[in-house]
Amino acid sequence: MKSKFAVLLLIIVLAIVLAGCLQREGNQDDKEPVRAKVTEAQVKEFQQNKQKNRVDIYIPIKEQYATSSHVESLPSLLESDHATAECYQCHAAEYFLAPPDQKPDIAGVKLSITCAVCHVLTQSEFKLRLDPLETCTSCHNATKEIVAGEVVHHPQKEMFLGYGAVGVPVIPDSKYKAGLTCIECHMPNEAHSFEGKTPAEALKEHTESICVMCHADQSEEEFAKEVAKMQLQIEKNCEDLENKLAESKKKLDIRRSQGIQVDPAREVYNVVYTNLSFVVADGSKGIHNFDYSTKILDYTQKRYQELENLLK
Numbered sequence: 001m002k003s004k005f006a007v008l009l010l011i012i013v014l015a016i017v018l019a020g021c022l023q024r025e026g027n028q029d030d031k032e033p034v035r036a037k038v039t040e041a042q043v044k045e046f047q048q049n050k051q052k053n054r055v056d057i058y059i060p061i062k063e064q065y066a067t068s069s070h071v072e073s074l075p076s077l078l079e080s081d082h083a084t085a086e087c088y089q090c091h092a093a094e095y096f097l098a099p100p101d102q103k104p105d106i107a108g109v110k111l112s113i114t115c116a117v118c119h120v121l122t123q124s125e126f127k128l129r130l131d132p133l134e135t136c137t138s139c140h141n142a143t144k145e146i147v148a149g150e151v152v153h154h155p156q157k158e159m160f161l162g163y164g165a166v167g168v169p170v171i172p173d174s175k176y177k178a179g180l181t182c183i184e185c186h187m188p189n190e191a192h193s194f195e196g197k198t199p200a201e202a203l204k205e206h207t208e209s210i211c212v213m214c215h216a217d218q219s220e221e222e223f224a225k226e227v228a229k230m231q232l233q234i235e236k237n238c239e240d241l242e243n244k245l246a247e248s249k250k251k252l253d254i255r256r257s258q259g260i261q262v263d264p265a266r267e268v269y270n271v272v273y274t275n276l277s278f279v280v281a282d283g284s285k286g287i288h289n290f291d292y293s294t295k296i297l298d299y300t301q302k303r304y305q306e307l308e309n310l311l312k
Contacts, residue, residue, distance in 0.1 A: 064192040070113040090139035093117050136182040142278075149270035152277040156182075159282040162292040166271045168299050173289035178214070185210055198231070198287065199224035227287070234279070234286040237297045241276050244304060245269070251311045265310040268303055275300040 065071065077083050077091040085106055088095040093111040094104050118135050120127050128135050137157035146152055146164040158164035160182075162171040175185075186196040188210040202209035203224050215223050248269060255262050275296050279286075286293040 059191075061192045065115070067193045068195070070194065072112060074109065074112040086143070131181075132183045133181040136186075140182075146274060146278060148267070148274050150274060152274060152281045155278055155282055156284075156288060158278070159284070159288045159292060162289055165275050165278050165292070165296045165299075167303070168275070168292070168296050171289070171292040171295060173292065175214075176289075180214075184213070196287075198227060200228045230290055231285040231287065234290075234293055234297070237301070238276060238280050241272070241297070241300065241304060242280075244308075245272055245276065248272075248304075248307055248311060255311075265307055268307040268310060272300050272304050272307060275303075 069076075073091045077087055080087075088103075088106050088109060090096065091112070092106075092109040093114040093116060094109045095106070096113075096117050098104055115121060118128060120129055130138065137160075140154055141157035142152055142155040142164060146155070146158065146166065148166045152164075155164060160173050160176055162173060162176075183190075186194050197205070197207070197209065199209045199211050199220060202211075203220055209220055209224070211223060211227075212220060218226070252262050252265060252269060255265075279293050279296055282288055282293070
C-alpha cells in the first residue's frame, strides 16, 4: 500500500514540474526577445571611434591599412625637397619589388607601400618575407653609416638597437634585449595601421595601452605620466640644442668669412649637428630607446660646451 502511494506521489510531482516547464516555454514564445536599441548617434560615434581607435581588431585589415602612413609613402616622397632615387626603394612598391638590375624609371612608379612589400602573397600563403624586426628595419633605418656633419634620416633601427651615434657607446634598448620587436608596440592585435600609441594617448582615447604588457607593476596613469615626462625632457633638450647650434653656426660662418681658421670648431659642430639630428629624426622622443637617447644628448651637450669654448 505504501509503495503504491509513493508511486502516485512521484507521478503527481512530475506532472507539476512538466506543466511548469511547458508554461515557461509558452511564455517565451509569446514574447519578442529583448533587443538593445541602437540610436543613430551611437552608430555615428562608433564610426568615429573606428578612426580614432585603430587598434580595434574588428576593423578589417584593408581599412586599418588605409589609415596607415604606408599609404602615403609615395606622395610624401614626391613632396619632399631632399628625395633621391634610392628613396624609392622604401617609398614605392614597384621599385622595392623589382630586382636590383631591373629597377623601373622613377617617373613611372605609382604605388606606395603595399601588402606585397612585406608579405609573400600566393594562393596558399600570406607570410612575412623576413622576420618581424628585419621586415620593419629593412626600411626604417638610416640607410648608410652615420657620419659627423651629415643629417640623419629615419634611424629607428639604429636607435632601437642602440648604435650609430658619433662618440656614444652601444646601448641596446631594454625592449630589444627582452626579445620584443617593432610589432608588439606598433601592431597590437596585429593592427595594420602601424600606429604606436604612447601611454598618454591610450589613456586619452580610453584604450588599453600595450605598455601594460610589460609594465604591469605601475598603474596606467602613473606610467603615462612618467613616459610623458621623459619624452618632454628629450624634446626640450633637443629644442635647446637646436637653438644654440643655430647661433654657433652663425658664429662659424662669420669667422670663416673673415678668413679665421675654424676647422677645430667645425669638427665639433659636425658631431653635435649629426647626433642631434639622430635623436630628432628617430621621431619617438626617446621611446624607442630612452637610455641611448639620453646618453646621446648628454654627450652632445658636453661637445657643444666644447664648441662654445672654441668660439669665444
